Every structure is written in structure tokens, then in C-alpha cells.
Amino acid sequence: MNRSEALATSPEFYKRYIEQVPDGDVLELLETQLAGMHVFFLGWPEDQWDYRYAEGKWSVKQVLGHITDAERIFGYRILRIARKDSTELPGYDENDFVAAANFDSRTGMDLLEEFDLCRRANQVLLRSLDAGAMARLGNANGFLTSVGAVAWSLVGHAEHHVRVLGERYRK
Numbered sequence: 001m002n003r004s005e006a007l008a009t010s011p012e013f014y015k016r017y018i019e020q021v022p023d024g025d026v027l028e029l030l031e032t033q034l035a036g037m038h039v040f041f042l043g044w045p046e047d048q049w050d051y052r053y054a055e056g057k058w059s060v061k062q063v064l065g066h067i068t069d070a071e072r073i074f075g076y077r078i079l080r081i082a083r084k085d086s087t088e089l090p091g092y093d094e095n096d097f098v099a100a101a102n103f104d105s106r107t108g109m110d111l112l113e114e115f116d117l118c119r120r121a122n123q124v125l126l127r128s129l130d131a132g133a134m135a136r137l138g139n140a141n142g143f144l145t146s147v148g149a150v151a152w153s154l155v156g157h158a159e160h161h162v163r164v165l166g167e168r169y170r171k
């Protein structure tokens, strides 16, 4: 599914993420982004993983943990919708998830490994889907969406957070 098709089947909230990503093959974009995130996080200074740019903001570790939470939630949505499941899939509160996680007690490399594994699992799943499955529509968090739109949202959402890390967290 290309970018304009993803935008046409995406809830309004995720369009701003998808719009940050240049058009292309979403499977290639997922792979290129993963490689880029490896470089980005492997180069992150050891003593700056706990940094937050303002009181109450997430730390770098929490941002990466949040990206992985989204990877799992979105992957689950992709699976159910691709399998023709019309169940209304629930939303989730990202702030509650981060608050209940122990991201700050883990190492950056541990968090990066978990992201890597979850991303690769989603890539294998998405590669297995034909065009019909990618175009399939379902309901997540009260909104109509397609498998492809969720896949594009994976790229756009991670892109957004990595950009903010680069702009606001890098000292």
C-alpha cells in the first residue's frame, strides 16, 4: 500500500505521522528506519539515556520503550485486521503504559534490543500479507483504519519520536 492509500484509510490522528514519511515501499521504509534507529541509539551518549528536557517529560529510555509499546499494539492490530477480524480493537493510554513500565531501570541497549525484535516480528508479519490483506479495513480505538495505514503509522510514529529526540534531547 502506498502513502496516499494509507492516508485515505487512516484515522485523522495518525495522518500527521504518516505525512512525515516520504512515499515509498512501506516494507523498505520499515527496514531502512530500523537500520537508522540502530545507528541513532547505538550512538546515543551513555550518560544521556536518563535525560529529559523538562520536568514531567519522558526520559530517552521511556521514549524508546514507548516506541516499542506502540510497535506491539500496532502489530496486534495488523494481525487481527489482516485476519478479517471485525472486533473493535481497544485504544490504550500511552502515558499509563509508560508509567507502569520500568524503562528507566533498564539499559538503553536492552531497550534497543526489544525494539529490534518487535520491529522484526512486524516486518515478517507484514511481508507475509498480500495486497488484499494490506488493504483490509478494521476498527481500532474507535476509528476505521486499514492494515496498510497501521503499517505506515509504525514508520511515522517512530520517525516522530526519533526526530524529537534529535531536536530536544541531544545536548
Ligand code: NI
Residues within 6 Å of the ligand: 066, 070, 094, 157, 161
Ligand atoms: Ni508516541
